Amino acid sequence: MSGLSRVDASAVARWWRNLDRVTLACVGLLIGLGYVLMLAASPAVASRIGASRNMFILKQVIFLALAGAIVLGTSYLSRQAVRKLAIIGGIIALGATAMTLVHGMEIKGARRWIALPMMSVQPSEFLKPCFAVVTGWLLSARRSVVMWGNIAFPGMLIAFLCFGFILVLLKSQPDIGMLSVITMVFMTQLFVDGLKLYWVGLCVAGMAGAFAVAYIVFPHVQSRVQRFLHPDVGDHYQIDTALRAFGNGGLLGRGPGEGRVKDLLPDAHADFVFAVAGEEYGLILCVGIILLFGIIVLRTLLKLMHEDDPFVIVSAAGLVTGFGLQAFVNMGSTLHLIPTKGMTLPFISYGGSSAMSVALTVGMVLALTRHHVGPSRISQKTSVPYGQSPLFERNAP
Template sequence: MQGMRLGANAIDLFRLLSVFFNRWYRSVDKPLLLSFFTISIISLTLISSAGPVIESRVMLPKDYFLLRHLTYLCIALGIVVVYSMMNERLIIGTSFLLLFTCIVLLVYIAFWGVGVKGSKRWFFFLGLSVQPSEFAKTVFSIVNAWVLCRVRGKLRYVVSTAIYIVLVSLLLLQPDLSMFIMFSLIWGSQLFVYGISYISILAIMAFFLVGLLLCLFLFPYTKERVMTFFDPANHDHFQIWNSIRSFKTGKILGIGPGEGVVKLLLPDCHTDFIFSVAAEEFGAMLCMLILFILGYIATRAWFFAYSESDLFKLLSASGLFFQFSSQFMINVGVALNLLPTTGVALPFLSYGGSSLVSTSIMLGMLMAFYRMRSLERRIKLDA
């Protein structure tokens, strides 16, 4: 009797999940979902090639990075599904909660965090390392959009600026110049889209430039990276030289999976320079496919923002667009020696749970906005 009840409960649960999945699949933005699955397969292929080099270097078990990356991808898929089903109120509520949590963690890291490679960016908990700034940059787009739309009068600018200054101040204490640049791009772009005056835009640009100059004087490693970019002959440009070499070696079709040499020389081949691994082993063809998929996701965000009449969704989508597009363009720019080394991860491809999960939140939010708009159009047609 007990077995029959368990069997009936299992059948009911299966039916419930089937109904949920069917509803979700009918309403979800399928091109974005296909992009996620395609880029995930590519990322697994690249991590399976670059991971063993790092594993042997730091004495880790076989397939350590591949298995962890696969776990992160499963978590990321769950997050994409959950966020894509959220309504506007839930997205705003979770964004405020996440941003508050990230600020608390950033304060803790700034004063009591453990330094890794000269910076304090990670919160260590139960054997896991979490980078709060990765999550903060995604939800900041939503919170800042809400502030600009819902807070009345000039107070909206005060609140928006205060949140931005708190975040970038905590980032500079780490220090993390790349995140400072990304938060500034998100904040400045949303204010520009909102429609602030040209004088205010010039003031923001001046503040941004002053911040960059201060970083050059205050943080020696930042100055060294910039000097290496502009004067490579007199500075250590080992990583960039090898990255460029990978593109020359790979040519059109690459030298074959697992056959790359550059990954043996680059200390961060599985994170910051994963694009270089793709170039050497799979050639320009895979690099173009990666850029096409990432560019497509960014373009979907841009076209949604461009065609959206609701101000909150417009600002949110524009913030997510600038966050995502700037992140992958900075990473690729560094790999091609078009920008100084920054340490920005390539979305969905670089190894790292924080980057992958935060980017999945961004994708889930974008899919939720598309779902809400399609539902609104159906309601109008039915009416």
């Protein structure tokens, strides 16, 4: 691709020139690390449950290959196509999430998964990117779309109704962690969209109140918070083992295949894969992983500072917030910085639903932040004031 001429006006050439290749390279490195750490962590887990040692590896090879294809394919879409994909995908994800309450697999007291051949799917994973883009469209469209009688499009009202429906579904599963992430995404988008500070304060107070209610209503939430605040309460085996793994790894790690945490933790290939990285490859690799996630988030936010389309600004801000929060929750839980929550590390932890939903998230970010410059506009750029851009303009791929 690097050999494409700058005068090449083909769709592929323009896509490649306008793509954020640094972010794409970071995603490629994360996928590569996913393969390496899956080779390190999964054989011991598979043997412990009586399966073939290569079962998780072979599945993850397919999952990450599909994830890479989804990133590239989605990044090629126009902004209008991203919006349509989010609406259709969001409707399907909502229906499938509702279906889990009736026909879902129950694991550890929660119904979040639908059984399919060779894998189980967690539909709520796909709600995050679709909801972020749909909300971005709704919030921005209310400024530019006028309905009958000069009445503004009720985008914010519809966005709140969608959020309320998702809240009821995720509370019923229950999946408080996913609900917390989606709530943070929504609050971030409202703030970026221009929500007044006193409303922001009310939203924060509402979230604190909702957390207090969850602490009272859900025993597993209370248990996790109690174990986080009081080291002498409950079972701390997984966290203590993970923290010892980081200590054993030191700066450079014990070496590939020399770690012991994968033999001790049942979720070493999923929720605690960061501990495997710390023990076998040391602090250097852990810092490198954090930097890769940080570069993706910061580059996206910096690109949005030069963007003039409110749909892109609000949508991409929500997408990258969800992506960054997921990474923080996984690593923070492993390091005992926050109460434990079963959430995967993007592109690195084992899981098909997670890998493909995160790939969809990053692909949408790359598509929205591409320089959408058509062949006749190569040498000029028209600046549009915030809130007045043509949201439904067809963009060149």
